[in-house]
Amino acid sequence: MPFSSLASPLDVELQPDRPALLHVDPLDDAPSWVAEHREALRAQVTEHGALIVRGLGLRDIDQVATVFARVADDLMTEREAFAPREAHRPGLYASTTWPANQPMCMHHELSYPLQVPGLMLFACLTAPEQGGATAVADAEQVLRALPTGLTERFEREGWVLTRTYNDEIGASLAESFGTGDRAEIERYCRANAIDFTWQPDGTLRTEQRRSAVVRHPLTGRRCWFNQIAFLNEWTLAPEVREYLVDVYGEDGLPFNTRYGDGSPIGEDVVQLINSTYEAHTRRDPWRAGDLLLVDNIRTAHSREAFTGAREVLVGMAEPLRPADRCATPEASER
16 A cells, blocks of 8 residues: 655555545554654645644543644634634634535635635544545645646636625624624724625625635645635526525625636536535545544635535634735725
8 A cells, every 4th residue: 555755754545536535553642753854744734735744532622622723823714714613612613503404615715815724624523424525635636636727827816705694694794703793893904805795685796806826835836726616506406596686686696706807607517616626526425533634725625515424623723814815906996
């Protein structure tokens, strides 16, 4: 069985259809082991884009919080969330609230704020009965596999995310911005290159243009880094999309994406992006106690549909502002 060539004390198992996997002996003190092997773990994530550590026996929120802090610097407070999630500790969250029977397709976490997480951390306390894997896909490979004409257009124009906040679907204003104060929300939008419009009924509509392809901060290699398909209307289940369009109208959907010039993205393009991700997906079912580390720039991740209870804790760490951002310099109120 092949192993990583990176010189380190860790023997990492490599298989084409699975993330890199490190088996460790059952531990009495997982945080101390992680602290001792931090640099080797981070080197493996840099080399492979993602790493599962199996055998740590993670079992509760306090232990996971300590492990996350030993692995990563600068755990982040989530801003601009698209769906609500429970915060257990500062920087430590439950998985996004999302129907168990609906998969969450491949995406890079928070690829649309100006400052994005460089590292994602996941810990499984309860593994589902079936499904529910947090799968991964290499963004360099996906970029190379997509049609050149399509990626060149997105690289030239970027992509646009539109959001219309309401109290029924997705994150509320307070959950997304950390405040319900209108003046504070406007200040955040102006500081983060987000155009905003208050609707007559008091709801907020925002628009932001971001890069679709960025260079990795360590390797300098180009990565397909966005949520173009994930937040597009055509990724929704047909019955869900029909309901949302019927209730809110095509221009009032809770979230949607467009080309950088503002023109709509066709269903065929969204299907092509998602099928390309699927062709490059690596998955390994969760086991209770697992730790998963993901380079958020190089590696997209998804959540598959599942049955049974599933408890996975999430941390976002090491904020950075990717090069090649094409954000509008100044946001405006319209």
